[in-house]
Amino acid sequence: xxxxxxxxxxxxxxxxxxxxxxxxxxxxxxxxxxxxxxxxxxxxxxxxxxxxxxxxxxxxxxxxxxxxxxxxxxxxxxxxxxxxxxxxxxxxxxxxxxxxxxxxxxxxxxxxxxxxxxxxxxxxxxxxxxxxxxxxxxxxxxxxxxxxxxxxxxxxxxxxxxxxxxxxxxxxxxxxxxxxxxxxxxxxxxxxxxxxxxxxxxxxxxxxxxxxxxxxxxxxxxxxxxxxxxxxxxxxxxxxxxxxxxxxxxxxxxxxxxxxxxxxxxxxxxxxxxxxxxxxxxxxxxxxxxxxxxxxxxxxxxxxxxxxxxxxxxxxxxxxxxxxxxxxxxxxxxxxxxxxxxxxxxxxxxxxxxxxxxxxxxxxxxxxxxxxxxxxxxx
Amino acid sequence: xxxxxxxxxxxxxxxxxxxxxxxxxxxxxxxxxxxxxxxxxxxxxxxxxxxxxxxxxxxxxxxxxxxxxxxxxxxx
Numbered sequence: 001x002x003x004x005x006x007x008x009x010x011x012x013x014x015x016x017x018x019x020x021x022x023x024x025x026x027x028x029x030x031x032x033x034x035x036x037x038x039x040x041x042x043x044x045x046x047x048x049x050x051x052x053x054x055x056x057x058x059x060x061x062x063x064x065x066x067x068x069x070x071x072x073x074x075x076x077x078x079x080x081x082x083x084x085x086x087x088x089x090x091x092x093x094x095x096x097x098x099x100x101x102x103x104x105x106x107x108x109x110x111x112x113x114x115x116x117x118x119x120x121x122x123x124x125x126x127x128x129x130x131x132x133x134x135x136x137x138x139x140x141x142x143x144x145x146x147x148x149x150x151x152x153x154x155x156x157x158x159x160x161x162x163x164x165x166x167x168x169x170x171x172x173x174x175x176x177x178x179x180x181x182x183x184x185x186x187x188x189x190x191x192x193x194x195x196x197x198x199x200x201x202x203x204x205x206x207x208x209x210x211x212x213x214x215x216x217x218x219x220x221x222x223x224x225x226x227x228x229x230x231x232x233x234x235x236x237x238x239x240x241x242x243x244x245x246x247x248x249x250x251x252x253x254x255x256x257x258x259x260x261x262x263x264x265x266x267x268x269x270x271x272x273x274x275x276x277x278x279x280x281x282x283x284x285x286x287x288x289x290x291x292x293x294x295x296x297x298x299x300x301x302x303x304x305x306x307x308x309x310x311x312x313x314x315x316x317x318x319x320x321x322x323x324x325x326x327x328x329x330x331x332x333x334x335x336x337x338x339x340x341x342x343x344x345x346x347x348x349x350x351x352x353x354x355x356x357x358x359x360x361x362x363x364x365x366x367x368x369x370x371x372x373x374x375x376x377x378x379x
Numbered sequence: 380x381x382x383x384x385x386x387x388x389x390x391x392x393x394x395x396x397x398x399x400x401x402x403x404x405x406x407x408x409x410x411x412x413x414x415x416x417x418x419x420x421x422x423x424x425x426x427x428x429x430x431x432x433x434x435x436x437x438x439x440x441x442x443x444x445x446x447x448x449x450x451x452x453x454x455x
Contacts, residue, residue, distance in 0.1 A: 118405075157402040161393055191401050193425045197394040219432055221401060236432045250405065264384075265406045293391040293399045329393070345392050 002035045003316060006093060006101050007076075008083045008256075009109030010040025010068050012048070012375065013287030013301035017107050019377035020309030022073040025316060029075045034316060037103075038072060039095060041082040045071045046132065047371050049298055052163055052334070054135035055142055056174060059368070061132070071375050083110070086260040088280050105282050105312060108268060109305075110256060112159055112288035112296060116249040119155070125227030126153070126247040129167065130160075141244060142174070147183025148243030151232055155222055155250040156191045159288055159296035162343070164188070164248045165196060165205055166334040171246070172212050173336040181213075187240060189220035189232075197295075198351050201333070201343060208335070222247070251296070253289055267291035272347070273324040275308055284308045295329045302374060303328040309377075332364035340364050383412040388419075389446050396422045397429060400451060404435065407453045412438060418446040426451070 053059035127138040194202035253266020270290035287301030314322035327347030340361035345351035396417035438450035
């Protein structure tokens, strides 16, 4: 009887796992010894890091979205039928349509979502760019913006940890290009006592902000937004006025994780080396869905997915695990509209960002196109 | 009944122990405790500083070999 691999989630992580497995165990798939099934929430595959450019009109929306059936290998049985319950004891996943899928190995790749509604007034009073519709609205607001107080507000937890700095520097450069910088005041707020979670990045960002005239406030965790008065207030007792509020909303995992009692907030307790769900030998967790204290980012998901591909292929063909995940994360960082840098680290190597350059900016733009090769398991 | 959640953030460069604590407290109930394990020397200073600013309770800090166990109670 064929071994069944079930991938729940059709985003970056699930797709790289599915495509990577097809490349590793093609013979077994051809013989029908193994069947891979994927349950996605949509037939569209969105390149989320590209959303950063939408508010600036710097990317065509058609570059961000592809038909998932063209991204995922045809040997993966793909259903647009999201999971509504995951029963790891019975080894069954129930979908929205009522179908029940059994599995021998399960990969949970359900990702995370923005939750502006968890902070009073945020959904009504703020703009964000982590979803396509919201990024379009922010683009419209920026088109009309002629100057005033801009607050870039960061909330925990959130994915893509460098995006808040990127959007701040890009906004500042946009206002300069439009000739309205002298009418704009940008204030960046951050939840902890420095400008970024990564200490070397925070040390780099501080003089950059001071030189560009960007104000900042640390230890700022949003309590509420007053859309009428146009103010934002922190748990720490500070209130800032704004004419334009750009927020990085707090994130949570997906509802199906909470409904299945697999993890508070939708984050699944996961072994940081093997990527097994804690307590399960045949359930792997990948990408934003894990509770591993590591950046929730596309590159994290990618490197974790590569590890799971190697381990699942090895388990299925040789009955052993191949390797541990080493905690690798690699992020490009836009430092404006024309320059960029990058940062990489793992569980044992601290980050050390280099000086910004035009070349890294172009490399990031090139990667935005090359992503589709990554998703296919070719890069 | 109050719960205690343990977060092993030793060696976590990003988002780091304080950010993990903030995220965990958002999901905790009033009265629950969060215990963060941090190998970042800065946590011993910045976690109590933030707890004082925001109005939760520092339950205690235990120094272990190469890391600290920092326990916080959610008060609001």
